[in-house]
Amino acid sequence: MNDPNGPFHRRGRYHLFYQYNPAAPVHANIHWGHASSADLVRWDHHPVALTPTPGGPDEAGCWSGCVVDDGGVPTAVYSGIDREHTGLSSICLAVAEDDDLIEWKPVPAPVLTGPPPGSGVTMFRDPFVFRFGGRRWALVGAGHADGTPSVLVYDCEDLYAWRFAGVLLDGRHPVAARTAAGRSAPPGSATTGWECPQLWQTPGGDWVLAVALWDGDPCSTAYLTGLLALDRSGTLSFSPRTGGPLDHGRDFYAPSAFQHTEADRALLWGWSWEARPQEDVDRAGWAGVLTAPRVVDVHPDGTLRVTPAPELDLLRAAGPFGTGPLPDAYDLEIAARSPGTVGLLRSAAGAELTLRLDPAAGTVVLDRSEWPRARPGGSGPLVLRTRPGAELAVRVLVDGSLLELFAGDRATATERVYRRPDDVAELVVCQGDIQVRGWELVRPSPV
Structure with a gap:
């Protein structure tokens, strides 16, 4: 397993999906696994939710994304890649066919087949959908041919018809350059990009943007706190005031956030990859874990406040x-x-x-x-x-x-x-x- 995807709350249960290879402990053949819990500690495993469609836009993997409520219909919004993707994904949809989110039906045609023409984007993936200003928006992680990472934004009030609405933020912003740069791209790499963009509002009104830093390989993670604004022309912008590492360790990546409005809090999970030799992984027969859920908020100075979810106390002897x-x-x-x-x-x-x-x-x-x-x-x-x-x-x-x-x-x-x-x-x-x-x-x- 790797990236956590699509945390969602419905009818008293948390649902958490994750990138999953059901056949082997290697990073390939990506499906969406699925588990659910009423209390964040007692989890039930469910059948695989999303499976690549032979000949479809996701035939080489159902990769990262989110789950949203589209008029009462839980809908997965995710990156699908075909055999010729070269770093660019399509944005695909699948709809839940039952109240327990067990059965999913893919929408045959993607809502986007790639980045805007002429944008110079060479990495495009990991949609995240949220609401602001009375409308629904989507972020997509991106990297450009000149090595600049960015987060693109789309108007997706109609989830089946997306309109490009510009760049929410890129790595040239002074705060982002100081706090979300990561390592420099290695020689010969195509680009540097921001993966898995996540955005949520804190109880105090600040907005937090979290990204995974990619420089040809997964690198690290970062957050930026600031203000989200919508001007009269309908342009959405994010103005960061500070930021830093989302996690300081070596083994945290692909953050996935869930703004639980009813509980007035945001939860965060990450993927912790294997740091042991592949032969040890093969011998164990499994690879990858998700972190414990964390409650994320902001201190008055704009820095991130992170604590383990209080439900974890239920695990104590x-x-x-x-x-x-x-x-x-x-x-x-x-x-x-x-x-x-x-x-x-x-x-x-x-x-x-x-x-x-x-x-x-x-x-x-x-x-x-x-x-x-x-x-x-x-x-x-x-x-x-x-x-x-x-x-x-x-x-x-x-x-x-x-x-x-x-x-x-x-x-x-x-x-x-x-x-x-x-x-x-x-x-x-x-x-x-x-x-x-x-x-x-x-x-x-x-x-």
């Missing part, structure tokens, strides 16, 4: 634990009032996976350097920054190889850390005034 052996899946709450170190994992050679906490500096340092990975990415300590203060609050969610780290509510990092047979998982507090409470994560009882 009845009683908390302290220092000592760690289970395969756990949830830690750490409060540091002075500098110190928390150890999580120790190798046979004595190397440690640690968190170094400094409340006065407002820093959390994750040292993961002794746990090798096959996927490219820096191996040195990772520094997360939050507000300096008398106490530093940290949350750690671990599920097997997936580690999600929350420094206060201002910085997150997603990492894959694969335990070796002789590694020892043990919670150790070294120095400092540090309090830790932990819970084993267990499958909750059925409701």
Whole structure:
């Protein structure tokens, strides 16, 4: 599995779709998998929702997109690629044929077969549909021949008739250039682009634009906060005031956001890819996980506020634990009032996976350097920054190889850390005034 797609809420259940290869743990043959939940922790798997159509516009894959309510009809809006796509997708639709969103019927003809002629767009994919100013709009991630990433915008009040409405934002904007640049494109790559654009409004009125940075390969993610406006001519614009990494770790990509209006909050999921060798993936027989759901909001200074969804507390076992052996899946709450170190994992050679906490500096340092990975990415300590203060609050969610780290509510990092047979998982507090409470994560009882 890879990108989360189309989070949707209907009749008391959250529905989450995801790119899925039902045949092998390799990045190909993309369908849409489907799961649903009443509470974000007890999930039911459903049959595959979208399947490539032989000879159709999605014959080489049903790729990223969203699900919207079109006059009471749940409708998937997604990237379809054919055998000759060369980086450009069609925008395809499929409609749900039942209330549980189990059966889907593809619309034979795409609503768009590619970017506007003459636009210089060489990467075009991942539609995201939202409402603003009394109308329905769609974003599409794009990259241009000159290496400029952008987000295109369409008027799609009629979901079956899209009108190009310009560029919402591109990488030349000073704030975007500073906060959403990613790495420079490697020699010989066709373009640099923004994938998986997501847009939502916070309870305070700010708008957040999240993008995945692509430079010939998936790179990282970024967010920008600012104001969305519609002028008298009908032109939609986004004016960012700040931004930064959406996640600071090496293993988070393809964000998917859901603005749950009834609950007055926005939820966010990401894809965490495999960082181990392909032979290990083949031996395991599976690849890819989704992160835990996160609640995303904005601080008064425009920076992102991110916390684990409170429903995740339902996964905690009845009683908390302290220092000592760690289970395969756990949830830690750490409060540091002075500098110190928390150890999580120790190798046979004595190397440690640690968190170094400094409340006065407002820093959390994750040292993961002794746990090798096959996927490219820096191996040195990772520094997360939050507000300096008398106490530093940290949350750690671990599920097997997936580690999600929350420094206060201002910085997150997603990492894959694969335990070796002789590694020892043990919670150790070294120095400092540090309090830790932990819970084993267990499958909750059925409701």
